[in-house]
Amino acid sequence: MNRLPSFFRWLVFAALADWLIGRTLTRSAIFMPKSPPVISVYQALGFAGQVAATLTGLLTLSALGWIAWREWRTRNASVLPPALIGLIAFNFVSLFIALSGWLAVSRHLLTLAVVGTLAGRIGLGADSVSRKIALLLPALAVLSGTLYQTSAAVYQALQYAAPPSFAGALFDAGELLVVLSPIGLWWAHRPGDRGRWWLYAAAALPAIAFSALHVANPAMSGILSIWSIGLTLYLPWPLYAVSLWLAGVTVIASLRRNDPMGRAILLLAAGGYVPQLSTHVFLGLIGLWLLALPKAQPAVIFSSDVGRSPNSSFAIGDSASTT
């Protein structure tokens, strides 16, 4: 029986803490003035967010290394292992040397190779057209964001004076794909039992709160959308609200049936769109890898979920191999 190491589970919690505490809650501190006790609370939250960010960094590197090893052992994959190891190496090198020129391009190309491979695997692996499209949406969103970053790096390496003329449209297309992704994933993987109205009601709570906040006081919604997620909100606002709602439905339903899709969505959300930091890029890649697991996604279990999954006999990766 194959299991994902328990640090994948920790990674989801750490990434959520990094996102929701380190990049969201503490940033609500921008509204001044505050009393000294409140400032102390925010400082404590800020430290907790920094620890979560560091923990996320450690766990993403561990997870990438494990995925590379796993891909090499079980699939004899030729692209993912070297690309992932290369990304880890670039991450450490760039802590000491600011990458520019073709070195920066190489790093983006490695990211593209990983995203492209996973997108291809997702497209070819899903068992129906609707699932193919649904799973490809987040992959294409990540691909658009990566292409946007790569094109800028390529133009700089080529010493082109002008930025890529298609950059704006590419960026916007990626944002549209980000917003459409939860809708598509919900459509293809929506809970079959229509009686589970509570699922929709529970998932609607954050979306309703988010929308109400946007109408009454857009501060938090603005921070969440622009700063934490990287979206520029150029599309009609209700689309973002619906997307958030259906993302919640899909995440809750997936977590209930132990489908890694829920964790994948959470990691992709925590990574954000067109992320600036390598850790957040890696979160997106790990999220995509979880989405690209063989079709019986519910089969994958996390080591700490042993005994809870009714499908725990399925394997991840190549079903013909076991560890």
Added chain:
Amino acid sequence: MITRSRLLFVLVLGLAVALTFLKVPLASSQGVTLVATQVTGDLPVADPDSTLWGKSSAIFVPLSAQAVAKPMQLDAKVKSVTARALYNGSQLAILVEWADDTQDDAMVRIQDFRDAVAVQFPLAEGQPFFCMGQQGSNVNIWHWKADWQADIAARRDMETLYPNMYVDQYPFADPSAGLAAGPATYIDSNYLPALASDNLFAVAEHLSPVEDVIAGGFGSLTAQPAEAQNVQGYGVWADGKWRVTFSRDLTSQEAEDAQFAAGKVYSIAFAAWDGANGERNGQKSTSQWVSLQFGGPAPKPAAGPAFPAPRAEAGPLAFVPAVVITLLILGLCGAALVVFERSQRK
């Protein structure tokens, strides 16, 4: 019960706490980076059309309406800027360009608002909130204002726009000025308190169109003293496009100024205002942080178009190109899948 897994988690958490205390980073910048190119000689600080700018690759920076603090204007017009940067042994220069159908460089009448652009640098480690920083984490903002620049060339006042206006008297003006009496002829400047207190907004002649300010959150914008205003700038509007330069010494004596050094990576953010759309103060378009990296010299002459047409202002159908590209991407992927699957069947 302490399992091996839990023990491992505690160890990893402890390591994370230790790394946080020691400020050991694990993440590096992997986003879009504005690379400042090193050049020799003087920088084209007052010449946005200089071919020297072609040595630096521009980056496209998407902007969005400031939607965090009221008052806000969610239909802000400036949707993106392009930016490029140069530096020599002593100075940094940044060129920012954006599309704007109208040149709004007068703020004399109450219904007038100016075009403007700003760049922002954090003064502490990390990235504070991209709109004006936050408490305990100030930002240094260079704010170029179209009206300030126009006033340097020729100061305008109500008399400029309404040449036939008449004022009975300015009671504190020099009587010998006669009909030409005005604030500039006041004998005692204490009757012009803003001017007397060196308020930058009241000075008759600006030395620079760029205001050098500090902020630590909304409502905290503070101009640096007049003697500490050390950022220069120059803007040109032509063919529906603003091109504005900023320049300053790499290092500054002022404690509240951003400091730069070759080979380092900093953060930079942008904001822009379209005066014709009534944008002012917090009603603006802002970017997130992007990296500003001080790179090496340009290895060869620049290729490709030097100054492309700017991205058009967003209208009600602004998302149409994105929708088209999205459909194109989906269509191509779908076609590739169909072709692949058919080949598999054969």
